[in-house]
Amino acid sequence: MPLNPNLKKAVYYSDCWVDDSRLVILNAIDAAKLGARILTRTECVCAEPSQTGNGWSVTLVNKEDRSKQKIRAQIIINATGPWVEHCLSEVIQGLPKQALRRVRGSHIVVPRLFDHESAYIFQNPDNRIVFAIPYEQKFTMIGTTDSDFDGDLDAVRIKAEEIEYLCETANRFFVQKISNDNVVWSFSGVRPLLDDGSGSADRATRDYRLDLKKSASGAISLSILGGKLTTYRKLAEQAIDKLGTVFDFRKLAWTLTASLPGGNMPGANIDAFIESTARKFPWLPDSLLRRYVTSYGTYVELLMDGAMCLNGLGILLGPDLYEREVQYLVTNEWVRTAEDILWRRTKLGLNIDKAGAVQLQRWLDLNIPELGLIRPQ
Numbered sequence: 001m002p003l004n005p006n007l008k009k010a011v012y013y014s015d016c017w018v019d020d021s022r023l024v025i026l027n028a029i030d031a032a033k034l035g036a037r038i039l040t041r042t043e044c045v046c047a048e049p050s051q052t053g054n055g056w057s058v059t060l061v062n063k064e065d066r067s068k069q070k071i072r073a074q075i076i077i078n079a080t081g082p083w084v085e086h087c088l089s090e091v092i093q094g095l096p097k098q099a100l101r102r103v104r105g106s107h108i109v110v111p112r113l114f115d116h117e118s119a120y121i122f123q124n125p126d127n128r129i130v131f132a133i134p135y136e137q138k139f140t141m142i143g144t145t146d147s148d149f150d151g152d153l154d155a156v157r158i159k160a161e162e163i164e165y166l167c168e169t170a171n172r173f174f175v176q177k178i179s180n181d182n183v184v185w186s187f188s189g190v191r192p193l194l195d196d197g198s199g200s201a202d203r204a205t206r207d208y209r210l211d212l213k214k215s216a217s218g219a220i221s222l223s224i225l226g227g228k229l230t231t232y233r234k235l236a237e238q239a240i241d242k243l244g245t246v247f248d249f250r251k252l253a254w255t256l257t258a259s260l261p262g263g264n265m266p267g268a269n270i271d272a273f274i275e276s277t278a279r280k281f282p283w284l285p286d287s288l289l290r291r292y293v294t295s296y297g298t299y300v301e302l303l304m305d306g307a308m309c310l311n312g313l314g315i316l317l318g319p320d321l322y323e324r325e326v327q328y329l330v331t332n333e334w335v336r337t338a339e340d341i342l343w344r345r346t347k348l349g350l351n352i353d354k355a356g357a358v359q360l361q362r363w364l365d366l367n368i369p370e371l372g373l374i375r376p377q
Contacts, residue, residue, distance in 0.1 A: 002114035002174055017119075017133070020229055021344055022295060025333055026260040033261070040334045047076055047092045049219035056219050075243070078223040082153055082190040088223060094215035098225060101195040102150065106158035106188040107143030108166050109135055109350065110178050122173050130169045136347050137287065139184065142166045149190050158186045185350055194226040208235060210242045220246055262297025270294070283309050288320055295346065296328075303328045317360050318352040326360070330368060338364060 032038050039060065046059040055074040061067070078087050082102050089097045112134070114120075119133040128146065135141040145162045163180055171177045194207060208227030214220055222243060227235050237253040265273040274293050277300060281289065292300045303325060307313055314323025321341070329335040329345055338361040342349035349357070 002176065003120075004173055004175055007173065015119075018229075019295070021347075023229070023260075025345060026262065029261045029333065038334065041336070044087075044091060047073070047221075049094045049215035049217045051217060054219075056221075074220075075247070076219075076221040077239070078221060082192045084192055084223055084225060086153075092221060094217070094219065095213050095221055095223075098211065098223065099195055100225060101148065101193045103191045103193055104147050104149040104156060104188050105144035105191060106162040106166070107141055107186065108158070108163055108183045109139050109141050109185040110170075110182045111140070111184065112138055113140040113170070113174050113176050113178070120173070122169060124169055124172075130166065132170060132174075136350055139350060142170050153190060156188045156190055158188045162188075191228070192226055210235075210239055212242050212246070262299040264298055273298070281307075285310075291320065291346075292325075299332075302332070315363075317363055318348060318356045320351065321346075321348050321360070323363070326363065327367075330364070336364070336368065337361065 028036075028038050041063045043061050043063055044058060045061050048057045049055075050057055050072075055072055056076055058071050058073050058076070060069050060071065062069075076092060078084055078092060080087050082100075085098055085100050088095055113132065114134070117134055119131055121129055121131045124130055131141075131143060133141045143166065145158075145165060147159075147162070149156070160180075163183060163186060167178050167180065167183075194209060208231075209225045211223040211225055212220070213223070222239060224235065224239065233255055237255065240249065240253060243249065259268075270293065274290060277293055278284070278286075278289055281304060284292070292303060296303055305324070307324065313325070314327075316322055317326060326335075326341060329341055333345055335341055335345060338357045339349075341360065342352060342357060352360070
């Protein structure tokens with residue numbers, strides 16, 4: 001039993017889990033399939049209302065070579081999360097500023113504290129909720145903290161006192177004790193919250209507001225103020241409804257029953273799909289098979305692309321990372337760096353050391369030109 005024996009009562013319920021990085025990239029892939037042009041590593045540095053009232057003049061900068069391009073946009077949707085306030089004050093011209101409350105949430109990852117697939121949610125003496133979640137097979141993720149943040153959004157880091165707080169929480173409930181030395185990875189994110197006057201960050205509302213504005217010349221912008229990833233689909237539907245008050249949209253909300261790329265498994269049954277995939281590729285190690293299916297879904301067929309044995313996946317570039325998967329990510333998911341692969345598309349960075357990351361980057365530097373920088377269509 002992983003929990004302290006003095007714990008006598010608990011509530012059991014079912015919920016869903018999601019890999020946030022995979023969710024984001026699959027939405028981008030789907031958007032590209034539907035005709036969107038996805039520009040990674042590109043920053044919008046200025047958006048000015050057209051003097052004729054016909055939309056916006058937008059300046060974009062490629063962050064790799066610093067090249068600029070100007071485009072015309074009928075509408076701007078400011079869905080920049082914690083940067084939304086900055087965009088309204090520094091980037092999008094001619095609109096009123098908005099004040100948001102920015103709250104940093106931090107997490108730690110430690111070696112596995114329990115051997116099952118259920119998660120724990122703990123109530124702390126300070127009334128904060130902290131969870132412990134099975135993570136990437138060998139680990140446990142513990143989080144999150146809530147503290148007001150007023151700093152550089154490009155340099156968000158967990159604080160020492162947050163690590164200590166999360167370790168103390170875990171030690172209050174688990175038999176196996178942990179300390180800073182057990183933390184193999186930590187990360188922080190900043191939530192943009194509506195400022196409802198709450199005294200503490202953890203009590204601030206997680207609701208959102210859709211703010212539709214016109215400039216003096218009539219250019220239209222929609223800003224997403226607040227919100228969470230867990231409600232993003234419903235939020236998007238409401239955003240379209242909001243835009244429908246000023247634009248003639250011919251298509252109603254459709255995403256409720258639509259699957260994201262790779263999600264069209266028969267009966268939406270991932271266990272059955274894992275079994276059928278295992279029969280098709282019996283030579284794939286079980287852990288690798290499960291990671292492929294949970295990461296890429298039915299796109300595992302595109303990933304495998306006729307491979308008949310493990311050697312057919314190419315060079316082993318790191319634990320559980322074969323050349324074939326790297327080629328797939330470069331070709332289909334806008335990958336350019338080792339960090340893209342190890343942290344933004346997968347969490348294999350938990351298993352690969354610095355030398356392995358350097359080797360992976362060397363492979364990318366040598367092979368990306370040959371792959372032609374292919375973008376998803």
